[in-house]
Amino acid sequence: MKKFLIGLVIGILLVPIGFYLYCRSGHAPVATASAPMPLERFFAKTALHATIHREAPKNVPFPATADNLFGGVMVYRQNCAFCHSLPNQQPSPAARGMFPKPPALFSQRGMVTDDPAGVTYWKVKNGIRLTGMPGFGKSLSNLQMWQVSLLLKHANQLPATVAAALSALPASPKPAGGNKTKKKA
Template sequence: MLLVRSARGACCSLSSVRHDIPRLLTGSTANIGRMRTFLSGVLATVVAVAVCGLLAIKLGLVPANADAKPGKLETWAAKTALKATIAREEPKGDPPLAPSSANLRTGMELYRQNCQVCHGAAGARPSNIARGLYQKAPQLAKHGVEDDPAGETYWKVTHGMRFTGMPAFANTLNETQRWQVTLFLKHMDDLPMDVAAAWRHPASRH
């Protein structure tokens, strides 16, 4: 008797499953259809954005002039990419050179020769080149980078920055010279007396 009941129960279960299969298949088909619709919408949106961007570039609607104020998207993209790249590539730890008076003085001279025209001199107004740059070059004599990690400054001196007027000095200054410039910028607000005097009064540097 127990076997008969078990057999009947099994048959009922199989019958129920058999009746549920079409419903399950129908539900799966509907889900697949909704997923296809969603993915098609996403793809269409991506294509539309790409086409609009290409048209904007082709029609000259994206400013390419140096005196145009950058948009929020451009500013965000440039700053985010720069920050991430520096965090990945900057030298870690202490500089390989000591901030000696000799290194700081050499760094000051290299700054004068290569950087001052854009980033300013002590007590001087920005040059015509600095005022015409896009993006605006920070005036390091007034608003320095003493609080930035030395490795970050060294990376900027070495590689420059895309979409700005900042050049890369990897091919024009050797590694020691790039570190000397970095040390000068790092210690610009705490220079030895002789270097500070030469920095503030160029005529007295010799």
């Protein structure tokens, strides 16, 4: 019994010690281009999924009217296209160098039309920890966050005018705050 307990304690201790040595070894994947760390995928997918589906609002407080979808286009072009790209465009320069990669939310593969709008709203509001996905709860209004969530929910069935506004040139995604680049004196 005693031997068993000692074995058990050593066994339990080996896990954190092993993980510590692994991190200290200089071989852990920390660059964006590296493969995921052990357990990273599990944590990123399973824990995230469970939390979001528990916390995401079930009711959508705004309807997907053309007005709200247009509002979503404004929000998307200013805050999201920088990473998630616009329809029929190459991945943005930022998207190419990120891990995990931001999905192109208007491509067949990257669309989140299957997700309830409340789930997308949760991600927009809170962000996704340990990825590049920012939380916009402090910078966008509640209405704006719902508008962009509705836009993504209906990404595959947008009214033609909304789709045109989304893809309209010049495709110049700017960070929130717009055009306020100061000229050097």
